[in-house]
Amino acid sequence: MLNKFVVIDLETTGNTPKKGDRIIQFAAVVIENGKITEQFSSLINPQKPIPVFIEELTGINDEMVKDAPVFTEITEKVQTLLEGAYFVAHNVLFDLSFLQEELLQAGSEGFYGSVLDTVEMARILYPTADSYKLSDLAEKEHLTHDRPHQADSDALVTAELFLILFKRLSLLPQVTLKQLTQLSGGLKSDLQLFLEDFMDTFEKTPVLDSIEIVNGLGLKRISSEKNDENLNKEISKFPESEEEKSSILRNGFVTFKKRAGQFKMMDTVYNSLQQSRHTLIEAGTGVGKSLGYLIPLAYFSKHNNQPIIVSTHTIQLQEQLLNKEIPLLTKIIPFEIKAVLLKGRNQYLNLEKFLQTLLDENDNYDTTLTKMQILVWLTETETGDRDELNLSSGGLLYWNKIKEEPSVLFSKKCWQERDFYQRAKRNAQSADIIITNHSLLLSDIKGDGSILPPSDYVVIDEGHHLEKAASRFFGYSLDYLSARLLISQFGTYEQKQFFYEIEQILSRLPASETKLLHTYELNQLVLDLNYELDEFFKLMAHYAKTKAANKKGTNRIKVRFISTEFGRERKALFHSAERLAFLLKDILSSIKGRLNWLKAEKDSLSIPDSNKLEEIAGFSAELQEFRNILISCFIKDSNEVKWIEMDTRSPQNVTTFLAQPATVAEQLRRKFFQTKKAVILTSATLSVNRSFEFIMREIGLEADSTVQLTIPSPFEYREQVQLLIPDDLPEINSVSLEEYVISITEHIITIAEATKGRLLILFTAYDMLKKTYELIKESGFLNEYVLMAQGISSGSRSRLTRNFQRYEKAILLGTSSFWEGVDIPGEDLSCLVIVRLPFSPPDEPLTEAKCQLTVQQGRNAFYDYSLPEAILRFKQGFGRLIRTETDRGIIIVFDRRIVTTQYGKSFLKSIPQIPVKKGKMLELAEFIQKWL
Template sequence: MSLPVSPTPSVDSLLGPGGALQEALPAYEHRPEQLQMARAVERAFAEHSYLLAEAGTGTGKTLAYLVPALLSGRRVVVSTATKTLQDQVFFKDLPLLREKLGLRFEAAYLKGRGNYLCLHRYASFAQDPQFASRDESRYWSRLKTWAEQTQTGDRGELDLPESFSAWSRLSTTSETCLGTRCPLYESCFVTRMRKRAEAADLLVVNHHLFFADLALRSSGKRTEGVLPWYDAVIFDEAHALEDAASGHFGVGVSNYRLEELSRDAVASLKEDDSRHATLRALSARLRTGSDGLFAQAPRALGLSGHESSVALRAETMGKLSGALQGVRDALGALSSFSAGEREPELAAITRRADELGEQLSFLEKAESVDHVYWAEQRGKGLFLRASPIDVAKELRERMYGALDTVVYTSATLAADSRFDFFARRMGLYGEDGQPVTKVRTLSVPSPFDYPRQAALYLPTHLPDPSAPGFIEAAAEEIVQLCQVTGGRAFVLFTSLRNMVRAYELAAGRLPYQALLQGERPKAQLLESFRDTPSVLFAAHSFWEGVDVPGDALSLVIIDRLPFASPGDPLVAARINQIQQRGEEPFEQYQLPQAALALRQGFGRLIRTQSDKGIVAMLDRRIVTKSYGRVFLDSLPDARRMDDLTELSRWFNGPVRALRSVK
């Protein structure tokens, strides 16, 4: 007697009305938008095509792409922009599909090499542990105990401060890793991670790891990346891809890289080796040359302050020609000494010295029309960088030819209801304007009832953001708005200067806990924000990827429209490139980019169907300028107000029943 054959699961049988997920979770409510997206992803896998899928907040897009990916029978990479979403996918969504739906699969969670303990470097460090401060040395006993017991080598298992500088000597990067020549290669935590990944159906990574791996593979110099070969990629939080890709397809030389090479060179031979004295002298020469170069650079290049950047040109780099030549000569001498030696550590020193020498020459010439060159100072670090102005060409050459299935998804992909801006920035159209492959698009709305759940406050009585007195007037408005909601507010800024100034003006007048980005690690700030009614003054990293559902966050205040600074060298180069094509950069680049960024900021507010709150835009240009329509049309259909009394009456009035999700 033959047994009945179980039907092959599909996205409809798992996510559809009355499907397996609804049966397994009685509280689960079928979402038509989620099923619509899941079908589109399923079709992309079946057709081996590309998909741009914008899914409004609350759609449930992670399950909408995970289910068809797991049913595809192919090895799929899921790449996210934030650790928060990476953790959610791996530790929440995938166990749900395995335990509640009975799907059978193997998944692997991967981080960059720098997150893992390097056994080879640890053994060397442990012979003579040196720390930057007494405070750091206090962690050594705990770290040694952990190193002997850990099964993963993942730094995340340790409660180390973010600033623990010794970790750079205990971990490795693609540059410093010895690869298969390492004597501890088989027991290496990264090797073990990669073997787990090779056995997995689904790989969960972040954008930086994905593009670091892609850049390494496509460089032609080294073929062994962290990721095994894969068949398809799903980019969640895809709006962040351009910046992530740009950083990894360029080159960068810093005082930190040269100092690390000098230090590693000395450590590559034991002191009783007859070659050690010569190697130490060559390392000292490199360190001296590096110190001289980076001491001269700020004045020669026009850098000001500890947090600044400036474009590099051949004529400005010429002011440093002598110092640059001295560093290149020191790198050449170090490379020549190590060349041909049998020890893998010395072979790595040669490779690294050669690469740094080549990159310094590329930076000094500053002649590639496809790249933007700039110098950046951050605290004690000084970085000389070059990045492709447009990653579209890089993506076409490095990725699209090898992958026939790619899904891009985010709550914010379309600008002014069109996908053109994102598709062109991602290189999905060739230089002839034709699509490079079959590309489909999908936009599914959020199930949230924004007219009932959210108000958009648009005051016009404040000065223009560029006018004197704006930040003082904005600080006064912040205080009054926080009185409406009892604090519980994110105040998001487009510049650190405005953030600090507004905090100084408003914090002392707020009867709530006032938090400032940078005073504590991000995770600690969010924990404190959730525990106590607070007002958080923040910029940059808090505009996206931060999830505070419920009453803890009822107000999001945005100081000004988030146009990228035209003084930023990369932004300026992109604007110039668009102008040279005879196009209008404001409409083609600056406006759609800012509209997407504003939608991200708005998205911090409503995270569940029971949330209620206010988004306040203090930049009057959204109402007074003709281009403000693009911003307003791109935002959810919240109730618009310009009067504080009316706003307070709405927020503190009775909560009406929210419409049910069909």
């Protein structure tokens, strides 16, 4: 390692040197010839007070810097350190901008040498890392980082990380390094210069055995399928007695004490498969349901030589099954089992397309970085599955260009052996257990079994989601941004998108008597289409606003669209949809004509041209699908429930039209349950009032032919949980939203002070969440707490959950998706507040239609639909609190209907029996403090 590198880290009074923020600590670590040769650090007197939040973050206060040197006193030392060196930092532009400002103010020359950013390098060289924060990368590489946010500790860890990144680079094949070097000119740092030096130094490095070069790309060498003799070993019989089951669990070192429920589940699953019976199993938290079904599946699959499909709703559970439960299963059972994960085609990388895009010029920063990430990832991945990558939003847009899609025009031969999607499908064909998701399972039903390997046996985990997933799947949606993005891919001729590119390819071929629409005529059609699309969504927004004129106090609205009603707005929207459909038909026919003519001339086409035409053919298929949906929603008479969702503050950009069937029971019965021998649905929330009647009716199962089993949680809920109901809150429907928010905010402040944070608050509506969040902030009472809210604080659900666990005094406000799938075990969560019982609003279009259907079938809309649906969501919310046998916690329900109404008892009956305490909030707060 021939160069000199100086790794710098600074602590400062703020983020903006131009506004007078100053350095309070400087640290540098010098690396020469691959070794740390010098360390220097100093506190610095900024000659201004250090803000409180900086003191909290860094632990550096005014007293500590009082007698420290001012920056001018160390300027000469800094200059000496930086002489002839690369300037390296984690987020280099921040440190460099501060140092430049201080050097110039000290009357010295600034630093104008080369810079390297370890964030940028880490993004490229750790393409699958969850986070690129210094502390997270340090943890990943087992580096000691004892004082985060102190410059000397951060600089040393950054230097150690830089040496590891250097080592990672040296293990890449030359072909990959060359490609990275060519791309790195588009980065923010001087990585290109560094890579050029690096290439000269490491020119003769041999390629690792684990990597092979295929068609100019460095790829991970795929291990050939092992033909292990264990696969042909005689399979022992399914363990029937408790002793046999305990014995095999001990093989995997599984020691959880109470296993009677799990054993019962194993027997039920095995018998259902043997007897070809559909089955519902509600397994409470802590039963161990994954192994409860995986063990019998493995035995049944092997004994009968039958593949079994396991479907989940979330990626999180898929990953957990594959990376945690399946490895445990292989330790437990005395024979080999092959389990694979199969996702939808678009999840996989198309190597041909990716290789072609490496030739593109004028990429933006995100695209360049994503290409570099993928080049490194290809030396590591066996699956080519997008979910492995940590992509930026710009990277996700680029993925659309390189994802796997059916080949429309030309069959590709050169990548067939290494095609990730085809390999995943081949693996699935020979697997015993195929893990997939509800969406792909439903696609398979719709596509008459053309995606998944044929199987008569299916386990549906997170089974309470099946009905909603099927409703979305058998429905349609149209939204303005996606439609605009789709059409802009074709563009007008001047915009130089697909339209321009196809015309260029045509112009390179010998002229011929073709009956293609002239370029300027097609251009006019595209202009008309853009205009009509805008008109269409403006009319849709106008229709929604007119219908929602009486809905006050909310920006997000949902209104039902009734195709048969009369009215000026509906008529205008219908005519616009017709015009849009005609324009799309003409444009599609023109694209198809061009593609057909070029297909006939394919021998005269270059490889880049035929790849571009493949892309355009894929676009044409998407445009056709858009037209089909438009016709289904507006022109054909269909039975779906249709509605419009929009935000009145920005109507056109966030307007979506949705259509879904009011019931999927018949479709699921006919296309799914009747075609399978045994389907086993499991979840922690399937029953209402200890009955499965509601879920069976929703998904089309018959009670007399379905096995039904409830396995209670082994946890001691009576000792672990207290349910509190304050009786000094107004009835939720008797006061305005504003009054109710004021009342609950006071209570939340009292509870937070009693629990010292660690508080999750579940809302049913975003408006109430937002108003409550703003009022808590405004009050100033909880300033010492970290307050996070879904849709307000940035980040996904999982990131908000991680941050919540990171802080001691944290409060998290969540809606919809936070009612389930959030797993916060231990003391990180000690109190759960349910603001109101989770009934869907009666005027919510799908709820309204389902209630109407329930009445038409001669049943009661409230008791047979609204109440059971709310109880299942309530059970999901309740399940957030106790995740392990040692957890303790308090649940507070603000909605007094749980005790003041007859139906409220149904909510209490549907959860484990726990002590219930009512009283004034101040009394309850005292109880909380003592109990916790």
